Amino acid sequence: MKRQKRDRLERAQSQGYKAGLNGRSMEACPYQQMDAKSYWLGGWREARDDKQTGLFK
Template sequence: MKRQKRDRLERAQSQGYKAGLNGRSMETCPYQQMDAKSYWLGGWRDARDDKNSGLFK
């Protein structure tokens, strides 16, 4: 049985979240297409909010 790939926009959001948790700058976004870039930045913002609210150290 073949494994199904994750949606690329979901993957972009997940990578942005990880980047935000690791303290990377939003300028390090690897995406050029607007859709994927906006998902990456959304994940980055979510991670920064979670980190600032004390969910992660």
């Protein structure tokens, strides 16, 4: 059970990261559940930080 939940949250973070790299806005988050939304937003923020530091162009 924990493995499924962790995979779901990891997938949300990965999708948020990709959205951040592609320049999508924070409001584009497709998740309504708070835990998945938090992971998506965390990935989005991480991607925006990476992009600002020059890791990606």
